[in-house]
Amino acid sequence: MSERKVRVRFAPSPTGPLHIGGVRTALYNYLFARQHGGDMVFRIEDTDSNRFVPGAEAYIIEAFKWLGIEFDEGVSFGGDKGPYRQSERRDIYKKYVKQLLDADKAYIAFDTPEELNAKRESVANFQYDASTRLEMRNSLTMSKEEVDQLIADGAVYTVRFKIEPGEEVHVNDIIRGDVVINSSILDDKVLYKSADELPTYHLANIVDDHLMEISHVIRGEEWLPSAPLHVLLYRAFGWEDTMPRFAHLPLLLKPTGNGKLSKRDGDKLGFPVFPLLWTDPATGAISHGYREDGYLPEAVVNFLALLGWNPGDDQEIMTMEEMIQKFDLSKCSKAGAKFDYVKGWWFNREYMLAHPASDFAPAIVNLLKEQGIEATEEQAAQMFDMMKTKNIEYIDGQSGQTKKRNVSFIADLWPLCDFFFVAPTSFNREDKFVKKNWKEESAADMQELHDILAGLEDFSVESQKAAVDAWVETSGKKPWNAWRVCLVGEGKGPDMHELAAFLGKEETLRRMQFAIDNLK
C-alpha cells in the first residue's frame, strides 16, 4: 500500500469564492504531493445543481495560480482520468449506483422531501436507517412491480445506502489516529438523486477518488463525521484494499469569540477571507481578496501553512520549497486555529522587506497616480527604500482604538509619503513638532543652511553631509528638525539629506525659502 504512487486531490464545490480555509487545505495537499513526487488533481464537485455559481470555477483556478499552488491534472489542467467535473460524469456514477443496487447494498426510496419533513416533525430525532426504513416508501417495503411501475411513471426517487447497524467502523486518520464509530448512528445516506440524475457528494467522492487513484484524502475536519460512511462505501464496492488514507485537518476559527471563520469576521475586523476580490454575480456584493488588498502570495501561503502545522523548529519564514521539504501531516495540530490576521500582517511585512524595491516600483507608481501624482519608477523605488521601515496608524477592528503598526503593505506608504511630491503650503504653529523645533533663531539658521546648500555643485547625500557637518561643527547648530519643518512641514519623513537629495537642489531651496518667509 505504501508503494502506491501518491495522488491527492483538491475538490471544491463551485458555489462561490474559495474560502481561505479551503486554500489552506489545498496548500497542505500540494505540499504533501510535491514532497512525495506525487500528483495533485483538481476536481470540481458540482453535484448540487442548485448551488452552482457562475465564475466560481474560474475564480478558484486563478486564485491558485496567484498563490503558486500548482495542479498536475484536473479541470483546465488536462489528464487521462477525466472528465474532472462531476456534472460530466453522470454515466459513470449511474453504473456504480446500479452495482450497489444489484448487490443489495443500496435501495430505491420514493419518500418526498415533504414526507420526510413531516416524519422528522412527528418523530423526535427521526433517522432514516435500519430501524425505520421498513416504515418508509422504498424498494424494501414495496414489491418489485410497484417499484418498476413508479419508475416507469417517472416518479422522482433517490437511492439510499443500506447501512448495516451494530458494526464498529474504524477510520484510520493520519492526524487523529484510530477513530471508531458505530454504524448504528449512521443514517441511510442518499447517494443518488433521480431528479437531476446526479449523485450526492458521498457517492461521487468515493467513485472519483477510486477511479482517479487517489492515495491520500486530505480534507477539513468537517468531513470526519462522514468518514465512516465513506469507509463503508469503499467496502461495499470492494475497494477497501486501495482505499485512500485519510487526514482530517483542523478548522480555521474566528480571531475573536467562538465558531469557525466566516466572511463576516473579515468584514468586521478588516481582513480578507478570500484569496481574490470577489463580486457576487447575483447581488453584486464585493468581498475583499488578499491579492487586491496588497498581500504578497508568498506571505499568504507561508502564513496559512503555519496555521495548524509547524516544522518542529523555530523557523517561521519559509519558501515553498522549504515547506515542501519539511511538511509532515503527522505534525499537524489537532485543534482548530484561531485566525491571527495581525500575524498575517507581520508575514507580509517580512516578505515585503525581503523584496528589492524595484519589484514594487510599478505598483507604487500606480498608487501615486491615484493621488494625482506622476512619479517615475526610480523615484517610487527610492521612496520605498526610505519609508519601508516606518509605521502607520490604523483603527483596530476589535477595540475601535487607533493603534500603530509597521508598514506592511505598499498601500500603507502614501499617507506617509505625500511630502515627497507635495510641498508644504502652510505651517501649523500649534503642531507639537513645529512648535518645539521652530524657534526664534530658526529662520536665520535656515537661511544660513540655505546658502550653504545653494553653493553646492553636487547635491548628493555625501556632498550635502560633508558641507552641513562642517557647518554644524563650527556653529554648534542643530538644524535637523527645523530643516524638517521646512521640507516636510511636520515631524515625519526619512533622513534629511536623503530627502533633500530626492527633492533635488532646486526644490529643496525653494521649500526652505518658503518656510523662512512664512514662519518668520
Add this chain to the structure above:
RNA sequence: GGUCCCUUCGUCUAUCGGUUAGGACGAGAGAUUUUCAUUCUCUAAAGAGCGGUUCGAUUCCGCUAGGGACUACCA
C-alpha cells in the same frame, strides 16, 4: 438532543515521561536615533479542573468542564 473531534502564554505553536516549559506575533520597558520609525536588549505572559498509572507527569488513562464539527435529495 445525539455522535465524533479537540484543550500549553492574549494568539500561532515547540516539547514525542525527567526542560529554569522554548520560539514567533502581539503587549510593556530600556538603549540607539536627524522627526516618526527601524534596529538592539530586556520584561510580563501558559500546561482547563479533578482523579488515577508511574520513582517521576504538560506528556499515558478516566471523569468533569469548555470549545469545535457533523447530524439535508449541501458540499
